[in-house]
Amino acid sequence: MTVPHTVAAAATPEHQAEVAARVKAVESIMIEKGLMSTEAVDRLAEIYENEVGPQLGAKVVAKAWTDPEFKARLLANATAACAELGIGGLQGEEMVAVENTDDVHHVIVCTLCSCYPWPVLGLPPNWYKQPAYRARIVREPRKVLREEFGCAVPDSTEVRVWDSSSELRYWVVPQRPAGTEGWTEEQLEAIITRDSMVGVGTVSA
Amino acid sequence: MSSPTRESTEVGDARRRVETLIAGTPGGDGEASFREPWELRAFALAVAAYHAGQYEWSEFQLSLIESIRRWEADGADEGAEPWSYYEHWLTALETVLAGSGLLSEADLDERTRAVLATPRNANHHEAHREPIATDPAIR
Structure with a gap:
């Protein structure tokens, strides 16, 4: 063989x-x-x-929350910024980090299969790969977030859905919750969930 | 749509069982780590097939040792053939399955070609630089 x-x-x-x-x-x-x-x-x-999974993304997000210059680099070129922390795969595909704000809530999908930012989030959960999520999140994102994930995005916030492909994979930098001022990166990492980096959840302190 | 969360102790127990299994395997220092999704998949396949009674773990171990030994005998030339633990793992799995007549190299080659030839999708190798959908804010 x-x-x-x-x-x-x-x-x-x-x-x-x-x-x-x-x-x-x-x-x-x-x-x-x-x-x-x-x-x-x-x-x-x-x-x-979980070994290769979202705790790596959480590390990146925690650093972005505490280091504005790193955050700027992350939003400009996520692949390069993650590489600074020794995070990245051999796949060579480009990653883009999109930042949630009061004005915009981002959520990721792969409409055709299950492209996912493996180096920072690990393996995709099963629901991410299922046709129900892939189709509905594009058609009625606000409703799916609220009904399926209990993630109610205020009407005053735009929802943007990003389609990952094998060439370009998105992931979300969630909003830092109030009440975490002065926390260390380690403390912040512990509260950052996979769902918040997919955009189907938020981070709470 | 949420994934069922498995009891963390159950995952922990399962993991300890797997680690006991791979502890005696070359490179199996109890700290499996994966650089690529396929590595994890290959790892899980070999363990699942063993659990399903397709071979003795010792057969798999010997096969893995043999694959690594051959690479070393060829000069362990990183330039010609960089070290990839899980490629040896995959070779070992193919070898034990073929040894019991469960897999033929010809079938496998054909299937691999089929997987590679499946059009992944017309536009799926293109970067999509705009949101695929937006739901505007109401202010």
């Missing part, structure tokens, strides 16, 4: 895509043959998804 070891190209995005396709192929054959269930694989992946 050979893995497609493209010589001298192992770390390139093309090579990563090939290996990722091979893993998908192995999985689909294994499921077809009933060698294990997709639920079993999901459960195992879930054990680790």
Whole structure:
């Protein structure tokens, strides 16, 4: 058996895509043959998804909240700003951080599959991948946020929905809640949730 | 639409069981870490197939050791073939499945080509630089 070891190209995005396709192929054959269930694989992946997950994004957000110059760099070029903190994947895709304010609330989706800013948020939750969310958040974002996520955006705030693709992945810098003045970055990190960085939630102190 | 939150102790227990399993595996220092989504997927596949009774864990371990040994025997040339723990992991999984006749290389190659050839989507490799939807503010 050979893995497609493209010589001298192992770390390139093309090579990563090939290996990722091979893993998908192995999985689909294994499921077809009933060698294990997709639920079993999901459960195992879930054990680790928080490992690589949203606490990295939370670190970035906490720094942005406490360091205005870093925040400016983050909003100008999220990929580069995350790299300053040693956060980033080999995928090489561009990340864009959009900032929630009193005037605008941002929320992310991948309308076609499940593109997601993996390096900062880890694996996407299942609902993010489901057609119900992907279609409805575009059609009636305010309603979906309120009804499905209990995230009521005031009428005076515009809602913007951003479509991530494999080339450009969005994520949200949530608003810093009142009452956290003087908190350390570590204290702030602890309250920043994945949902707030997807834009389906807010951060509360 | 919210994902069900699993009892954190349950995840913790499951994780300890998995870590006991991989502790005796080369590179398995009990601290699995993943740089790419596929690495986590490959990891989970091998453990799930073992749990489903498709092979003995020792077979998988030996296969992983063998794949790493071959890379080292080839000179461990980072330039020609950079170190990727999970590629060895994937090779090991393919090898044990093939060894029990559960997977053929030809089928796998064909399926991989099919996955790569699936049009991901007409516009999905383009960056979308404007919001796809907005719901204006009422002031």
